[in-house]
Amino acid sequence: MKKINAKLVVVNLLAWTIAIVWLMPFIGLFMTSVRPFRELTHGWWNFEEAHFTLENYIEAFERGMGKYLLNSLIITVPSTAIPIFVAALAAYAFSRFSFPIKDLLFITLVFIQIIPSILVLIPLTILLREMRLLNTIIGLVLIHSSFAQPWIIFFLRNFFLTLPKEIEEAAKIDGCTDFQIFMKIVLPLSAPALGSVASLQFLLVWNEFLFALIFLKSPELWPVTIGVTVLSQSQYIANWGLLSAASIIAISVPLILFLLIQKYYIRGLVMGAVKG
């Protein structure tokens, strides 16, 4: 019994030492954001003189972080809802119907899931410009919706395959159309899977950088990822407090969301990766 306890103590110490070291860069960011600038020149870990301040946050909001947060939300919500609905329709077709070019379409999805998005940035810029959607949030939402198709289709197809077909068959006999069955039976039954997909997709879009960088040129449309990056490269580079506060603001939403729905998120990630 004693031996087991000793081992447990060592394992606990080891695990928590690693976890704390791992958290250090993040603590550094946080401490930098809540302390006055003059105290930071000796390092955030120096507490000889320690004051708490929200000045940096106030300045970050004054420099547009509030607007960027709102933009991120306006971009992310439709970029989560639209592709999930569209992909769910396609996933249902893949799981329930057989049709001539099914294999070809499936292989196409596999390939476009893997190709780097940077491959199509130039043509997309031209295309969006022609559609008058360059530098608009609608344009960006359409791009996000398209690129999310493969993974959400795979994920939901695998899930739909596990649903019992009997209910759908009974509904069919009762005269329901395929679309009604999909809307009224399949989607409600898929709530947990849709939750996983939604949380993953929300974080993917919120954290996305490259598309927003290329397709949104006006600062009033920027999401937080572009906002902090531009700040990090601006002439105020020496203002660590401001930059760290802006970063904390940018990650607050994904971080809180993750803590709330961790289970869904992890399940989505693992199913996507392990089964994918």
Add this chain to the structure above:
Amino acid sequence: MRIKSYIFFLLPSFTLISLFILYPIIFTIFLSLHKWDGLSPMKYVGLENYEYIFNWRTFWLSFKNNVVWMLIHMPISLILGLALAVLLRQRIVARNVARTIIFIGMVIPDVVAGIIWMFVYDPRIGMVNAALEFLGFKSHGWLTDPKTAIYAMIIASIWVWTGFTMTTYIAALEEIPRELYEVARIDGASSWQIFRHITLPLLKPATVTTVVLTMIWDLKIFGLVYVLGGRAVPEFIYVLAYLVYKEAFIAFHMGRASAIAIMLTLIVLLSSAYMIRRMVKT
């Protein structure tokens, strides 16, 4: 009736895909055979762009950086991820909090991860240099020295990605039936023997997927380089994705950028050939 149904279900998705992914892919191939600055008329040049990049130092340097990144980052992230998975499956106080901490890098935008590590490496207020000075070494500009920059960024990328490898390993470990371990223990196998002869072989499928996903991630690296490179990203930390971006949207060499993007895509597809085969089979 039924025939119409599936078309209706597939149409929205494949309209989006055709318009915003497939057509642009074909267009990129077309562009790679042309010289174009984005404004004046395109000029057909055959394979000239490919010829150019194959003889271009910067292209090979970026490619080399991607390869170095992959060769260092992949094994470390995998081994560290597995070690942490094994460790954080023990009876640890507040185990879920510890797991969440390791996972933070996956939850935040990689540009913010870049900013976090910019702080860590800063010559004046960064932790790394402070620790070195405390130990009696000289402070160093890790990100500005061509010799160390890429390695400094790789360390940052390990911090970002290991949460993913750990999580997939935890899931894979949980799927191994307990009975296997109990039987082995009754037969007198040591902990190491059990790990070596039962756990590791059963983790092979998860490992293969994780290796491929890690390779793809390493090849697509962009945000970290963009941020850690500062206002003007120095050439010695170029990676292929960044080179495409720079050629296309800063230098306006659309044809050349397209050719590089196609080479990058071929490398990605080649690296993931195994996974593609497996996915196509299902």
